[in-house]
Amino acid sequence: MTDHLTPDTSTDGATSAAGGLLEQAVRSGSLAIALVDAQGTIVDATPAFIDLLPPEAVEAGGALRLDALFSPDDHRLAAGLASDGAGVLRIEHSGGPLALSLGSLQPVGRLVTLMPFLESPCIDKAVSDPLTGLGNRNALKQILAQWQAEADPEAERVVLMIDLDRFKQVNDTLGHPIGDDLLVHVAGRLERTLDGDGAVLRLGGDEMIVVYRDDDYPRQTERMAQAIVSRLARTFLIGGHQIDISASVGIACFDPEEGDTSRLLMHADLALYAAKTGGRNQYCFFEPHLESAAQARRDMEVRLRRALALEEFQLVYQPQISLSDGSISGFEALIRWVSEDHGVVLPAQFIGLAEEIGEIHAIGEWAIRTACREAAGWDAPYSVAVNVSPLQFEGGRLVTAVASALEESGLDPGRLELEITEEALIDKTREILEQLWTLREMGVCIAMDDFGTGYSSLGYLRNFPFSRLKIDQSFVGGAPDERSRTLVSAILVLANELDMTTIAGGVETEQQHQILTQSGCVRAQGHFFAPPMPPGAIAAYCAGVAKTVGAG
Amino acid sequence: MPERLRKLVYLSHATLGVEMRLLLPEVEDILATSRRRNAESGVTGALMFNHGYFAQVLEGRQDALEATFERIQMDERHDHVSILAYDIVPRRVFESWSMGWVGNDDGQTAGTFAGLTERVDRQTRELAGERIYSLLCRRMHDGGA
Numbered sequence: 280m281t282d283h284l285t286p287d288t289s290t291d292g293a294t295s296a297a298g299g300l301l302e303q304a305v306r307s308g309s310l311a312i313a314l315v316d317a318q319g320t321i322v323d324a325t326p327a328f329i330d331l332l333p334p335e336a337v338e339a340g341g342a343l344r345l346d347a348l349f350s351p352d353d354h355r356l357a358a359g360l361a362s363d364g365a366g367v368l369r370i371e372h373s374g375g376p377l378a379l380s381l382g383s384l385q386p387v388g389r390l391v392t393l394m395p396f397l398e399s400p401c402i403d404k405a406v407s408d409p410l411t412g413l414g415n416r417n418a419l420k421q422i423l424a425q426w427q428a429e430a431d432p433e434a435e436r437v438v439l440m441i442d443l444d445r446f447k448q449v450n451d452t453l454g455h456p457i458g459d460d461l462l463v464h465v466a467g468r469l470e471r472t473l474d475g476d477g478a479v480l481r482l483g484g485d486e487m488i489v490v491y492r493d494d495d496y497p498r499q500t501e502r503m504a505q506a507i508v509s510r511l512a513r514t515f516l517i518g519g520h521q522i523d524i525s526a527s528v529g530i531a532c533f534d535p536e537e538g539d540t541s542r543l544l545m546h547a548d549l550a551l552y553a554a555k556t557g558g559r560n561q562y563c564f565f566e567p568h569l570e571s572a573a574q575a576r577r578d579m580e581v582r583l584r585r586a587l588a589l590e591e592f593q594l595v596y597q598p599q600i601s602l603s604d605g606s607i608s609g610f611e612a613l614i615r616w617v618s619e620d621h622g623v624v625l626p627a628q629f630i631g632l633a634e635e636i637g638e639i640h641a642i643g644e645w646a647i648r649t650a651c652r653e654a655a656g657w658d659a660p661y662s663v664a665v666n667v668s669p670l671q672f673e674g675g676r677l678v679t680a681v682a683s684a685l686e687e688s689g690l691d692p693g694r695l696e697l698e699i700t701e702e703a704l705i706d707k708t709r710e711i712l713e714q715l716w717t718l719r720e721m722g723v724c725i726a727m728d729d730f731g732t733g734y735s736s737l738g739y740l741r742n743f744p745f746s747r748l749k750i751d752q753s754f755v756g757g758a759p760d761e762r763s764r765t766l767v768s769a770i771l772v773l774a775n776e777l778d779m780t781t782i783a784g785g786v787e788t789e790q791q792h793q794i795l796t797q798s799g800c801v802r803a804q805g806h807f808f809a810p811p812m813p814p815g816a817i818a819a820y821c822a823g824v825a826k827t828v829g830a831g
Numbered sequence: 832m833p834e835r836l837r838k839l840v841y842l843s844h845a846t847l848g849v850e851m852r853l854l855l856p857e858v859e860d861i862l863a864t865s866r867r868r869n870a871e872s873g874v875t876g877a878l879m880f881n882h883g884y885f886a887q888v889l890e891g892r893q894d895a896l897e898a899t900f901e902r903i904q905m906d907e908r909h910d911h912v913s914i915l916a917y918d919i920v921p922r923r924v925f926e927s928w929s930m931g932w933v934g935n936d937d938g939q940t941a942g943t944f945a946g947l948t949e950r951v952d953r954q955t956r957e958l959a960g961e962r963i964y965s966l967l968c969r970r971m972h973d974g975g976a
Contacts, residue, residue, distance in 0.1 A: 468905060509910075513904045519893055521914055
C-alpha cells in the first residue's frame with residue numbers, strides 16, 4: 280500500500296495532476312494515513328488517522344508523535360524508526376487491534392497507515408470447516424466479537440443466512456458424498472459472489488452464512504442476496520449428475536446497541552424462515568413482526584405439547600342423519616382444544632402446528648381411543664367417524680393404535696369409521712394402502728373425506744374400496760347453483776356404481792337438505808340438523824330425534 | 832468414474848450488449864480463455880453464439896467437464912443455462928475446441944467466423960445428435976426462446 284503512495288507529486292510533472300487527485304482522495308477518504316519524519320513526529324495526517332490517536336495526545340497541542348499509539352515500555356516503534364526499511368506492527372487499541380504499517384524511509388519521510396488487524400487466514404481446524412474450508416461457528420463468534428468491539432458508523436454489518444431448499448433430497452437420492460460435493464460447490468459459488476468482501480461460513484449441515492459490511496445499505500445487500508439466490512438456482516453438474524436446487528436467504532443487520540449477537544443470528548433465522556415459507560428461492564429481510572409471530576407460534580407450540588397431559592382436549596360429536604327417514608345413523612367426532620389462555624381452539628388453528636411438531640401422533644391416538652370409548656357407551660350402535668391426519672400413517676403406529684382402542688373399548692370395529700383426506704394418498708401411496716387394507720380387514724370402515732376438492736383422483740378410488748365418500752361441503756353450502764348440483768349428482772352416481780355409501784357435509788338449509796335427498800345422497804350432516812355437541816348431550820338429542828321420527 | 836468421457840450440451844441467454852462493438856471483444860475474450868483452459872483440461876467441443884444466445888457442446892473427462900461447467904455457470908456474460916444433454920459417450924468427436932457464429936442477422940460477422948462455423952456445424956451435428964443439433968440451430972437462428 281505504502282509503495283503505491285510514495286511516488287511523490289513534486290518530482291514528476293507529468294503525473295502531478297493525477298497525484299493531486301490521489302492526494303485529494305486520500306485526504307477526504309476514510310483511510311488512516313500519515314506522513315512522519317525520521318524521528319516519528321507526525322508531519323501530516325488524514326482525519327481518520329488523527330481520530331485513532333489518543334485524545335489526550337491531540338488535546339495537549341504541540342507536535343503529535345507516533346509513539347502516542349504505543350505504551351511507554353514498547354520499544355518496537357523505536358526499532359522500526361531506527362531502520363530505513365518498512366515493517367508492520369500489531370498494536371492494541373481501544374477499538375480493537377490495529378496493524379500499523381511503517382513505510383520505508385523516503386526523502387520526505389515515511390508513510391504510516393493504520394488498519395484493523397486481521398488474523399492471517401491460515402487453515403485453523405478450530406475455526407474452519409474441514410469439508411468446505413469455510414470458517415465455522417467459532418470463526419463466526421470471532422467475527423461477531425470483533426463487530427462488537429468496534430463501532431462502524433459508516434456501514435451496516437450484515438448477516439445473510441442461507442439454506443438450500445432441496446439439499447435433503449439430494450442427500451437422500453444421490454448419497455452423502457454427492458451431497459458433500461454439492462456443499463463444496465455451493466461454498467465456491469458463495470465465495471465467488473462475495474469476491475473477498477466479507478466471509479462465507481458454514482455453521483453445519485447445509486446452513487451457510489455470509490457476513491459482510493455494506494456501506495450502501497440496503498442496496499448492496501439486496502444485490503448480494505439476489506446474486507446468491509440466482510447463482511445457487513443455477514444447475515450444478517456433480518459426479519455425473521445434474522443437480523438443481525434453490526436457496527432461501529434471511530438477512531439481518533448487526534445492532535451495536537443490542538450487545539447480544541445471538542439475537543442477530545435469531546433474526547437472520549426468522550427472516551430465513553419467512554423466505555422459506557414465502558415460497559423459497561428468495562430472500563427476506565428481518566422485520567420485528569417476524570419475531571412477535573415466531574414468539575406467538577412458540578408459545579402455542581409449548582402449550583400444545585402440554586395440552587394432552589393437562590387433559591385440555593375434548594371431542595364433540597356432530598350427528599349424521601340418514602336422509603331416507605331422518606333418523607340418526609352416526610356421529611362425527613370433532614376435536615376441540617380448550618386452552619386456558621386461548622379458550623376454545625378449533626382444529627384448523629392447531630392441527631397444522633401439531634403435524635409440524637409431531638404431536639399429531641399422540642393427539643390422533645387420543646382422539647381414536649376416546650371416540651371408541653365414548654361411542655361404546657352410547658345407547659344405540661351408531662357409527663362414529665374420526666378424522667385421521669395423513670401424517671398418522673407414518674411410522675406404522677396407526678394400525679396398532681386403532682386395534683388397541685377397539686380392544687380397550689370393546690367397540691364393534693364396524694362402527695368405527697376413519698376419515699382420511701385424498702392428500703393422505705398422494706405420497707407413499709403404497710405404504711398407506713397397505714395400512715388401509717389392514718384396517719379394513721379388522722372390520723373398520725374407511726371414508727374418503729372432502730371429496731371433490733384437491734385432485735379428486737379417480738385412481739385413488741380404484742386402488743382402494745372406500746366404504747364411504749364424503750362430499751365436500753363447498754358443493755353443498757351457500758345458495759345451490761346448477762353446476763354444484765350436477766357435480767353432486769355425478770359424485771353420487773359414481774359412488775353408487777363403486778358400491779360406496781355417501782354423506783354430504785355442511786348442510787345448513789332446508790333447500791340443501793331437499794336437493795341432497797332428491798339426488799339420492801345417503802347421509803348428511805350440518806347445522807341444519809344439529810351442531811357438534813358434547814358427549815353428555817348425545818342421549819337427550821337422540822331421544823328428541825327418536826320422538827320426531829317416530830311422530831313423523 | 833472420473834475417467835468417464837461425457838458430452839454436455841447447453842443453451843444459454845447472452846447478457847452481453849447487442850452492439851457488435853461491445854460484443855466482439857467479449858467474444859474474443861471468451862474464445863481466448865476457453866482455448867487456454869480447455870486445452871489444459873482436455874475439454875474439446877464448440878461454442879456457437881449469436882447476438883442473443885450461446886450454445887455449447889463440450890466433451891471431456893467427467894471431472895474436467897464438471898469443473899469447466901462450474902466456471903461457465905459463474906460467468907455473468909450469460910444466464911438461463913439450460914442443459915440439453917449430459918451423457919456418457921464412447922469417444923471424442925471434436926479433436927480440439929472451436930467456435931462459430933450462428934445466425935443470419937449480421938452478414939459481416941457471419942463472414943468473420945465462416946470457416947469455423949462450417950466445421951462447428953459438422954461436428955456439432957455428430958456430437959450433439961441430430962435432434963439436439965437441429966434444436967440448437969433453430970433456437971440460434973430464430974433467436975427465440
